[in-house]
Amino acid sequence: MTGLWTNGAIAARGAVVGLALSAGAALAAPPDPANPPDPLGSVMWEALRDQYFAGAPVQFDDRVKVRAPLDAEDTRAVPIAVDATALDQVVEVAAIADLNPFPLVLRYHPMGAAPYIATRIKIQQATAVHGAARTADGVWHVSGVMVDAAGGGCSAPPLSYATKDWADHVGEVQARVWRTDEGKAARLRLRIRHPNDTGLVPGIPAYFVESLSVRARLDGGVSGPELARIDSLEPVSEDPVFLLDLRPPPGTTALILRGRDNQGGEISATVPLPALIPAPDLSRSVGQ
Amino acid sequence: MIRPLLRRLALAASLAAVSTVALSTVAVAAGPLxxxxxxxxxxxxxxxxxxxxxxxxxxxxxxxxxxxxxxxxxxxxxxxxxxxxxxxxxxxxxxxxxxxxxxxxxxxxxxxxxxxxxxxxxxxxxxxxxxxxxxxxxxxxxxxxxxxxxxxxxxxxxxxxxxxxxxxxxxxxxxxxxxxxxxxxxxxxxxxxxxxxxxxxxxxxxxxxxxxxxxxxxxxxxxxxxxxxxxxxxxxxxxxxxxxxxxxxxxxxxxxxTRDWLIWLDGTLRAAVEAGLDMTDALELPIPDRFAGLDVLRAEYRRSVAHLWPKIERESLPRVH
Structure with a gap:
């Protein structure tokens, strides 16, 4: 029944925003077709659009799918996915949690990968979460969902600080690759031990993973092309987790992960590519 | 309606009665829970x-x-x-x-x-x-x-x-x-x-x-x-x-x-992590018909994904160097 309550709250919020918009519209100029209003009515949208998309054309486009729960059960780790695979020639993907103190979650550059990224983020309060995909023509295609939340995810201290040995494990990587699409694609899930601290707790400076790059290693240990790069920011959850769908070139034997946090800490790992194993069919429920 | 009543009660010099009526009136106005x-x-x-x-x-x-x-x-x-x-x-x-x-x-x-x-x-x-x-x-x-x-x-x-x-x-x-x-x-x-x-x-x-x-x-x-x-x-x-x-x-x-549910829930999430499924997709996995009689089924299942998935992932993903 949380769902019902959540829907009611969102509907109510939408109504308030709608009133504000129509009141504003009566005073201001007619709607600008180059800058359409956010269908979710996020009060921060126009400012964020100008800040992050810097005058580039923006259109709301349902072909960009943003997936996230209606209600954030754990505000420190809310799963989100931005899927722009229905668009051609995507060069960049971005995720924005509008009402976070740091709204921009990440920018993703899928050079040799599908325009799809999933991760978990901190959410400070109920907010629109927008996903955006920039196509080669320079247009940002945007959609989003509302996520309700109890609040506090960004300003809560990382849990890892409660363990004595957390510093010994910073930068450790767990990862696995699934071969998909008859071996042409490789789904990479990776998890990095890191406080990913926002810096919002007094006396604790920001400390988070800032950049990650995945490169193919080819037969004979030759370095191959860079497949994907993530510019990761404060809202990504502690112990960041990412799911990427890479397109490694033929002859790829492993994926090389290189990264860095904002205090210069290095992240480095090699993830072997497994033999091609057919993935289990999850369209049927387990144990049915 | 209330004022004449209060006045009458006040005239009767019963302060206790006044406060009782006033309180219950307020409670009615606020919609007593x-x-x-x-x-x-x-x-x-x-x-x-x-x-x-x-x-x-x-x-x-x-x-x-x-x-x-x-x-x-x-x-x-x-x-x-x-x-x-x-x-x-x-x-x-x-x-x-x-x-x-x-x-x-x-x-x-x-x-x-x-x-x-x-x-x-x-x-x-x-x-x-x-x-x-x-x-x-x-x-x-x-x-x-x-x-x-x-x-x-x-x-x-x-x-x-x-x-x-x-x-x-x-x-x-x-x-x-x-x-x-x-x-x-x-x-x-x-x-x-x-x-x-x-x-x-x-x-x-x-x-x-x-x-x-x-x-x-x-x-x-x-x-x-x-x-x-x-x-x-x-x-x-x-x-x-x-x-x-x-x-x-x-x-x-x-x-x-309760046992049946927990075994299904845990097994399903483990299989989904093992298969490389994303957590947001796991929120929508089908739930067997035999659980249809459980109230708040989908909502509570989704909460459970939030509770259980990160730990399963942490435990099952291999360490790489």
Whole structure:
């Protein structure tokens, strides 16, 4: 029944925003077709659009799918996915949690990968979460969902600080690759031990993973092309987790992960590519 | 309408009457919230306030738990206190309408809000809980209470966290003509207290059994929980099972139902992580038809994904160098 309550709250919020918009519209100029209003009515949208998309054309486009729960059960780790695979020639993907103190979650550059990224983020309060995909023509295609939340995810201290040995494990990587699409694609899930601290707790400076790059290693240990790069920011959850769908070139034997946090800490790992194993069919429920 | 009435009452020089009428008028204007608690007699000396099988909502005020009480010859034993001060106070008043015996002791089975946030109404009697529950309420109680204010709003007015005053352990205790077996469990939370009234054969399961209501997992350790369900199944002389949420039954069918759900949930999420599925996609996985009778099924399943998935992922992803 949380769902019902959540829907009611969102509907109510939408109504308030709608009133504000129509009141504003009566005073201001007619709607600008180059800058359409956010269908979710996020009060921060126009400012964020100008800040992050810097005058580039923006259109709301349902072909960009943003997936996230209606209600954030754990505000420190809310799963989100931005899927722009229905668009051609995507060069960049971005995720924005509008009402976070740091709204921009990440920018993703899928050079040799599908325009799809999933991760978990901190959410400070109920907010629109927008996903955006920039196509080669320079247009940002945007959609989003509302996520309700109890609040506090960004300003809560990382849990890892409660363990004595957390510093010994910073930068450790767990990862696995699934071969998909008859071996042409490789789904990479990776998890990095890191406080990913926002810096919002007094006396604790920001400390988070800032950049990650995945490169193919080819037969004979030759370095191959860079497949994907993530510019990761404060809202990504502690112990960041990412799911990427890479397109490694033929002859790829492993994926090389290189990264860095904002205090210069290095992240480095090699993830072997497994033999091609057919993935289990999850369209049927387990144990049915 | 009100003013002439007040004036007449004032003319009658009854200040007490004035304040009574004024107060009740205000209460009507604000829309009085009431849980309308009515105890159901489920066995000798034993009563349950049957809660809804929903989630916490502003309509139900958080009344989703089966709280209860036993009227022994040595006073009343209260089991759980409900989600708010208001609930606790209404509960105490309802108990008073059944018996004028004093409240002897209150038991709280775990740290979830609907078990302990009504404890203010019983601050004058010993409030007993497992040590792990007391520690959990000390650590998380305020955060849990804050979240309840958000979820059910005004029902929570005046509710403050009361830390249980008396640690209890696995034992058998006698209150007048009733022998109560305190059974410490864990798995649903780090400390779940079940109570078996050996005199009547009525089992209050604490947090670990749900009946036709999807189990909740915010503090769950599924493997430990499954072991505890086996332990409850092994108990003899149980004539009635009062689950924490859902239907009261004369058999242990819902011990099995809870087990079935947990095994499916855990197995499904492990298989999904193992298959490389994304967590947001896992929120929408199909749920077998046999669980269709469980209330708040999809919503509670999604909460469980949030609770269980990150840990499964952490444990199953290989370390790479």
């Amino acid at each position: 009431s849980y309308d608690l009515t105890p159901t007699r489920v066995g000798p000396d034993t009563y349950v306030f049957v809660g809804s099988t929903e989630h916490f909502t502003r309509a139900n005020g958080g009344n989703i738990l089966n709280a209860g009480f036993i009227v022994t010859s040595d006073g009343v034993i209260v089991i759980q206190t409900g989600p708010s001060r208001r609930y606790g106070e209404e509960m105490r008043a309802a108990i008073r309408r059944v018996t004028d015996k004093p409240i002897r002791k209150v038991f709280i089975s775990n740290l979830h809000p609907d078990y302990f946030l009504g404890a203010q109404a019983f601050a004058d009697v010993p409030i007993a809980a497992l040590p792990g529950t007391i520690a959990g309420i000390q650590e998380e109680g305020h955060g849990i209470a804050d979240n309840m204010y958000r979820l059910v709003g005004d029902w929570m007015r005046g509710t403050e966290v009361v830390i249980p005053t008396e640690p209890v352990f696995g034992s058998t205790v006698v209150f007048g003509d009733h022998r109560l077996r305190l059974i410490p469990l864990n798995g649903h939370t780090a400390a779940d207290l079940a109570l078996l009234d050996e005199t009547t054969g009525i089992l209050f399961t604490g947090g670990v059994v749900f009946c036709d209501r999807t189990p909740t997992t915010p503090h769950a350790d599924v493997a430990a929980w499954l072991k505890e369900l086996d332990a409850l199944d092994a108990l003899d002389d149980v004539r009635l099972v009062v689950p924490n949420h859902g239907h009261i039954r004369p058999d242990k069918a819902c011990v099995g139902q």
